[in-house]
Amino acid sequence: MAAKKRPFYIVEQDKDIFVVDKPAGLLAVPIPDSNVKNLYDLVADHLGKHGVRVGCVHRIDRYTSGLMVFAKNKRAYDDLYEKFRNHDPKRTYLAIVRGIVEKDEGTLEHHLKLIKDGFRNIVVDPDEDGATPARLSYKVKERFFDNTLVEVQLDTGLKNQIRVQFEEIGHQLVGDQHYAPEEKQEPLIDRQALHAYRLSFKHPRKRKTVKCEAKIPADMLRLIDRFRWNKEKHSG
Numbered sequence: 001m002a003a004k005k006r007p008f009y010i011v012e013q014d015k016d017i018f019v020v021d022k023p024a025g026l027l028a029v030p031i032p033d034s035n036v037k038n039l040y041d042l043v044a045d046h047l048g049k050h051g052v053r054v055g056c057v058h059r060i061d062r063y064t065s066g067l068m069v070f071a072k073n074k075r076a077y078d079d080l081y082e083k084f085r086n087h088d089p090k091r092t093y094l095a096i097v098r099g100i101v102e103k104d105e106g107t108l109e110h111h112l113k114l115i116k117d118g119f120r121n122i123v124v125d126p127d128e129d130g131a132t133p134a135r136l137s138y139k140v141k142e143r144f145f146d147n148t149l150v151e152v153q154l155d156t157g158l159k160n161q162i163r164v165q166f167e168e169i170g171h172q173l174v175g176d177q178h179y180a181p182e183e184k185q186e187p188l189i190d191r192q193a194l195h196a197y198r199l200s201f202k203h204p205r206k207r208k209t210v211k212c213e214a215k216i217p218a219d220m221l222r223l224i225d226r227f228r229w230n231k232e233k234h235s236g
Contacts, residue, residue, distance in 0.1 A: 006046065008039060011067065011212050016076040016205050018043065018054065019069050021214040024191045028059035028068060043070055058084040061160060066093070066196025066214045071204070079204035084157065089201035093152045094141070094216060095162060096193035096223060097171040098183075101148040105139040108165045112158050120178065121164045134158050136165060144227035145234045147174060151197070163192060174223065188226060189219040 007026060012019040020043065022028065027038035044054045047070075054070045055077035069084075071077035083089055111131040112121040124131050135155040142149040148171070152162050163179050166172060172180035176192035186193075200211045216224075 007037075007042060009214075011214060012210060013072075016072055017069060017080070017203065017210065018047065018072055019067060019199070019210075019212050022060065022065060022068050022196075024063050024065040024217065024219070027062050029056055039068065040070075047072065055081070057081045058157070060196050061163075061192075061194070063191035064093075064194045064196060065217045065220075067199040067212055068196070069199070069201070076204040080201070083201055087155060087157055089199060091154045091157065091196065092198035093154070093162060094195045094197045094220070095150050095152055095166065096174045096220065096227070097148050097150060097166050098174060098180075099146060099148065099171050100143055101138075101140050101150060101171055103140070105137070107135065107137045108169065109133070109135045110165055110168060112161065112164060114159060118178065121158060121160050123164065123168045132156075132158060134161050134165060136162060142224075142228075143231075145231040147227050149224060162194060186223060188222045191219075193220055193223060195220055 007023060009021040011021050022039050027036055029040045030038050040056050047054050052072050054072060057069055057071055057077060057080040060066060060068060069080060071080050110123045111126045112134045113124040113128060113130040114121050133156060136152055138150045138152045140148055141151050154161065163173050163176050167179045172183055174193040175186055175189050177183045195216060196214065198213050200209055203210050
């Protein structure tokens with residue numbers, strides 16, 4: 001009988017760290033009182049067969065694909081958890097947004113507040129109770145007819161930050177119906193077009209810089225190809 005295929009791809013591992021490429025649609029961590037499959041339990045089960053107890057040091061959204069880091073011992077967990085809490089790692093995403101982003105690069109700074117309605121972040125005034133600074137920088141990778149591919153680097157790491165901040169400036173992520181209810185569903189992708197693409201951080205023991213990259217998933221590649229075709233059709 002063939003071995004059961006893992007639902008995640010191992011990008012980097014040693015005796016301290018375990019970096020994986022999470023597919024879109026898979027929860028990062030368990031939901032209380034729920035048996036829904038999640039990446040943490042899958043990784044814990046995989047490493048548990050080798051006598052390793054795993055710790056999750058950060059997370060990404062369920063319908064975002066890409067890189068996540070786990071620790072394989074308490075020393076590594078404490079070190080990495082603190083690094084991510086202080087936003088030390090360099091976290092780079094690829095996103096496809098609606099409209100044409102005019103500036104080749106820029107910085108977005110807002111204050112976000114987590115609300116119970118939909119358990120989501122909203123943009124608020126800086127002096128409002130619960131307001132937390134959110135900052136990111138972006139570079140335009142490619143402009144299509146009426147969409148833009150951007151590379152985004154997080155300076156902070158708030159829940160849904162990229163989705164909230166780009167929606168605030170009128171460039172909601174393709175497929176993100178949670179923050180933009182009017183967003184139409186694309187036939188080639190059934191989620192927000194967001195991928196945790198690159199990640200670099202100091203190794204918790206060796207102190208060298210670990211650099212990881214996750215391939216762009218097939219659904220986003222198909223979307224990019226279609227948007228390129230659409231741009232050529234309108235410019236022809």
